[in-house]
Every structure is written in structure tokens, then in C-alpha cells.
Amino acid sequence: MPNTPRITRRELLRGAALVPVAGALAACATPAAKPSASASAAPAATSAANPFGVAETRPLEIWIFDGGFGTEYATKIHEPLFKQKYPKAEIKHNATKEITKVLQPRFAGGNPPDVIDNSGANAMDFGALAQDGQLQDLTPLLDAPSWDDPAVKVRDTIDQSVIDIGTYDGAFSVLGYVNYIYGVWYSQKAFRDNGWEVPKTWDAFLKLCDAIKKSGTMAPFTYAGKFPQYLYEPLLTTAAKIGGGEVLVHIDNLEDGAWTSEPMRTAAAAWAEVGAKYLMEGTAGLDHVQTQTAQNKYKVAMLPSGSWLENEQKTTTPADFEYGMFPIPDMGSSDKLPYGTLHTQPGENFIVPSKGGNPQGGMEYLRAMLSKKAAGDFSELVRTVSVVKGAGEGRALSPGAASASKAFADAGSNTVYYRWQSWYAQLKDEAVAATGELMTGGLTPEKYLERLQKKADEIKNDSSIKKFKR
Template identity: 85%
Template structure:
């Protein structure tokens, strides 16, 4: 895969005529005419029931990433709930798998939609959006009364990590709606039927891969070859287990030599071995759905993914497949973080466009989403866990959700996250390209990490790119 061309963040948002590698922001189309200033309308009085002053009949445009969770939850849960309070508001619902390609021209043209689920492999660069003041400050949402209980603020109904991770430049502006839980996914039925044990050490993992390979029943391992970010996730998690959470903090903070640390070298070498010995044939040419479907067809035993997987594969998963998830095994007994350490963080990120025609309705839409009913119905429909406290209580959990939820409970405080891929789009693109080459043998572990460090250093030394810190 080619290197990402060097472009500034403002060029990305203003529509530079570039064609970056997959995952980078796509080139903008001709800017559309800017809408009339929304401030010309008479302001609507705010109240406990209408904390943002939503106009009764002003339209609201919503764009949903049509990926692992589909779009039915928006059409059948969130939007009807919003309409119970604002029946005259016309909701213009849209969905796409290509958020950047479709919506970047709207931002460049000054007429972005109100609500965007900025998710998927080709999400818009959050850091660039923040730098260009494109995201609405959602702090008033946090301080508004919750949809369910006027006496409780929204901020008290969600996990604190949502606020921490969604804050850019001191402003809470990105709402992660789903608690993404990452790990290695497998069929509990397959493991049970074959007597395969969950590996708790890396040696056990490699021995399991060897056993599965020799059985001839299926390949041991695969990942979304066309989207190598699925593989850099377990690689980074392993590195943090080995060297401590500061490994990821240093990468996020663009520290000198962060990518070439010993923990990163060990993790990259370990996963390169998996790439060389245990991948399902043809992995590098397949996308996430193809590799996941191969697992459903019992062609491969294990793959790295997140807690959206079960819903994404619901149409191809056998009834008795019984998804399960296990954490990255211990590399050695000297790992700085214990067995069970997980990468888990809020995802399925929603934003409200600051320069849209009706940001007030956009924030109110998010407030409705954060109600217990909306979040609970969502969890049940798409088989996952939201960030709304207690929303899944008393609901029927699927095997995968139960497995992932137990893993989170077992991990306790040993939870990891990283932010470089949402802060710095060009670094994310480099990570995707370079990890693909590492796993296909095109880069040695050392060369892989040198390449990532070089890109991180370029970004660090580029004064046009705003820097963020953890």
C-alpha cells in the first residue's frame, strides 16, 4: 500500500484535490452553497423539557454509519422517541458506509447535517474537525436534565470515560455511544466440541494455533486483511500488557521513540509470527465481513474484533455458533499488566455539526439517545452494550454480549485505550498500511515500527497540525 501523502488538516477539510490511501479523508467535491444563517430565526425559549430551545418545526438531518449495527436502530428506536416530543420536526434520515466520502463535501461547502454517526473504517478525522471548529460543544448536553429524570443530569447517566475520551481542546464534542470491547472472538461450540482451551499465555496461544492447523479442520487465525486496523488493535494491547499502559500514552503523546519501544518490538514480532504461520489462506485480500463469514462457516477458528461483531454477522451465524471472546493472552509472567487486561473504550461516535442549520435539535436528538429506553432497546436490538448506566438491566443478553461483558467485569481497572488514530488521521492511515505489510511479510517488525515512528515524528514536527495530550 502506498504511503499517505503529506497534507495539512485544513486541506483535508477544505477539500484539497488529493487521493489518500484507504481510510484517509477523501477529496472534497465542489462546495455547495452555504445555507442561510440559522440565527435569523427567532430564538426558542429553553425549559427543563426543552433545554436547548428546539424549534417545533425546523427539520433535523441525521446520518448513520451503516455498519455493524445497521441503521434500523435510528429509524425504529431513536427517531420515533425524539418525535414523541417534537412531532412536527421532519427528520431527514440517511445512512452510508462511506461517511467521509459523502459528508466531507458538505463540511467544505458550509452546509453539514446536524447529527453524524462518524464511525466505520473511513470516519472523518476528529482532530481535524476539532481544529476547524466543526464540532458542536456538547457540554450543555452533559449539564442538561436527562430524558428520563429531570432531577438527574445527563453526565451522571453515562460512563466517565465517554466524557474523557470525547473531549477535544477542553470541549466535550464527541459522544461515544457504545462500549466497544475488543478481544479475540471464537465459537464457544467449536472450542467445546474440539476440546480446545482458551489460551491464557502466548505459548498456549501458539500451541493452540499449531493444534488447529494440524487438525486440518480449519485455519487457526484471520483478521480483516483489507482493514489492518483490526490487527493493530491486539498488537497495541499486547504491547501495553507487556510494558504497561504508558506504552499507549507515549504513542498518543507523540513521544520520541514511542513506537520503537521494546514492548512494541516484542508485540510486533509476536504478531508477525502469526501472520507468517497461522493465517487463513487469502486473508490479506479479504475484508472484515468476508473473514467473519469464513468463521461462521467454520473455516477459521479465531479473529480479532469488537463487541459489534455478533450483530454484524447475525444473518450468517449458525443458530448454535455461540460467540465468545477472550482477552489477549499474557506474553510472559513478567507482563506489567495482568491477565484479563482489555482494550475497551466508547465507540460509535456521534457528533453534532456546529455549523449546521439546527444544532439545538442535534443535541436534543443525542439527549433522547441517552435515555434508558433508547439505550436499552438499542442494546437488545443490536446485541451490544451502550455507555448508559443500567440500560441493559433486565434485558436478554446474547452469548457474545454476555462473554464480552464478563470480560470487562473481570478486567476491572485494567482497561486500556488509545487515541492517536482519532487525533491524527495521517498516522491512522500509516498504521493501516504498515500493519498490513507487517502481517503479509512485506515489512520486518523493526522496519514496521521505524516507519510508524517516522510518521509520528513528521506529525509532531508539523506546526499546522494541532497536538493533543493525555
């Protein structure tokens, strides 16, 4: 693994870019009605086999975020599948870690590409894109026949959360392709060798941290100190377990006092204690790659992350490391949500720009991606779980993917998610900075939550910022 920092999807925790909403598309036109497709994007005749009217000779320009999943899934799985059906179409493949820097000028100039994996810490702000009418309405994709079975619509092959979370201003316009499953990650081998048991209660978690600390074998806990969004994820999940999913809904909806609610106070105090007592030395100055690699070297036992972790660390993970993941432990018997509740939501977000030269081809490319074979091959290649129902059946899953998949199955309907960080980039920036201070003792839990509530109130009262609601 190179020593130079890498930017990956998880630096975003599936959220917005690190730029203000108002400035994300600063060079773009003032928000207006959705732009009409250019003449060059006029569709060909539609049919059951070609539901969007793809012109078979029109080129397709694709940009893939080069993060933890790499880009081979596009060049070896998705693009060949599209090319197999449209052999005369030239596919222009591109990859970058800097989505906003590279592609924002294209949007400003009115000539964006046709398909974008808009992910990573430097992703473009979805709220700003939606506000500026830059996103193709993908509802026709949902209603189109699936690639595998013309009798089944695409919408019936994917998790409903994909549609819910990908809808902006009433239009489904963002396709999350990966089912991100969040939790606390560890080495099953290390736990077995040391006789440590997965904790199901917060008291058991703290006792485990104490035991690991006293053993001297490794530090109990770490997180990507340079990217504190990795820590506010378990903090928010803890609050949702205590007070129910509505805790996160209230935060998303910018409701008065949402950040300073009692469940949030309890969760912030609990994680602040972890920061004060159990962190690996130097955590605050380390990025995600450094902390994860430290775990691979058995220098630390546990860290919070998502189901992309195993693939992202494949070059530094010992062969017998055996990744595992466990849900956030119960805080107490009064928790509104049971043990096993998970934060899970679609990520690795694909969009089709409305002003692209080939939006029909863009939607057809997404339809091919959502085939069971393409999704299954993807899951096997990058050791993760896609949003396509049943795509992992019969596949050989790696230890981490198997562990996360089991946790997801065990959770059933007890899942939570939040959207504020992809709706309001300024609030995400504030949460990142404030969470870092909370975990290093620079802010008390009370001051931490007051700071976030103040920022949420500012956004709520700013008429220039588009508001979204769950």
C-alpha cells in the same frame, strides 16, 4: 451476505477517516474561532423539560452511518422517541456508507445537517473538524438533566471514558454511543466440540494454534487482511499489557521512541510469528466480511474484532455458532497489566455540527438517545453494549454480547485505549499499510516500528498539523 465488499465501522477501529488531516476539510475555511450559529438556529425559550431551547417546529436532519449496526435503531428507536416529544418537528432521516464523500461538501458550504453518526472507514476526520471549529460544544448536554430523571445529569448516566475520549481542544464535542470491547473472537461450540480451551497465556495461545493447525479441522487464526487495523489493535493491546497503559499514552502524545519501545518490540515480534505460522491461507487478500464469514463456516478458529461483530455477521452465523470473546493472553509474569485487561473505548461517534440549522434539536436528540430505554432497546436490537450505565440490565443478551459484557465486567479498571488514529489520519494510514507488511513478512518487527516512529516524528515536527495530548 452479499459478495460485494461492505464498509463498516470496524474498518476504522473507531478511528479517523482514510484521508489526511490537512485535506479532510480542504474546501473549508482556514482554522479560526468556532463559528457562531446561524440566525435560523436561534433557540426557543429554555425550561427544565426543554434545556436547550428546542423550537418544536424546526426540522431535524439526521445522517446515520449504514454499517454493521444498520439504521433501524435510528428509525425504530431514537427518532420515534424524539418525535414523541416534538410531534411538530419534521425528521429528515438519511443513511450512507460514505460519510466524508456525502457530507464534506455540506460542511464546506456552511450548511451541514444537525446530527451525524460520523463512523466507518470513510468518516470525517475529528481532528480536522475540531481544528476548523465545526463541532458543537456538547458540554451543555452533559450538564442537562437526563431524559429519564431530571434530578440526574446526563454526565452521570454515561461512562467517564465517553467524556474523556470525546473531548477535543478542551470541549466535549464527540459522543461515542457504543462501548466497543475488543478481543479475540471464536465459536464456543467449535471450542467445546474440539476440546479446545481458551488460552490465558501467550504460550498456551501458541500451543492452541499448533493444535488447531495439526488437527486439520480449520486454520488457527485470521484477520481482515485488506484492513490491517484489525491486527494492530491486538498488537497495541499486547504492548500495553506488557508495559502498562503508558505505552499507549506515549504513542498518542507523539513522544520520542514511543513506537520503538521494548513492549512494542516484543508485541510486534509475537504477532509477526502468528502471521508467519498460523494464518488462514489467503488472509492478506480478504476483507473483514470474508474472514468473518469463513469463521462462520468453521474454516478458521479465531480472529480479532470488537463487540459489533456478532450483529454484523447475523445473516451468516449458524444458529448454534455461539460467539465468544477472550482477552489478549498474558505475555509473561512480568506483564504490568493482569490477565483480563481489555482495550475498550466508546465508538459509533455522533456529532452535532456547530453550523447546522438546529443544534439545539441535535443536542436534544442525543439526550433522547442517552435515555436508559433507548440505550437498552438499542443494545438488544443490535446485540452490543451501549455506554449508558445499566442499560443492559434485565435484557436478553446474545452469546457474543454476554461474553463481551462479562469480560468487560471482569476487567474492572484494567482497560486501555488509544487516540492517535483519530487524531492523526496520516499516522493511521501508515500503520495500516505497515501492519499488513509485517503480517505478510514484508517488514521485520524492527523495520515495522522504525517506519511508524518515523511517521510519528514527521507529524510531530509538522507545525501545520494540530497536536493533541492525553
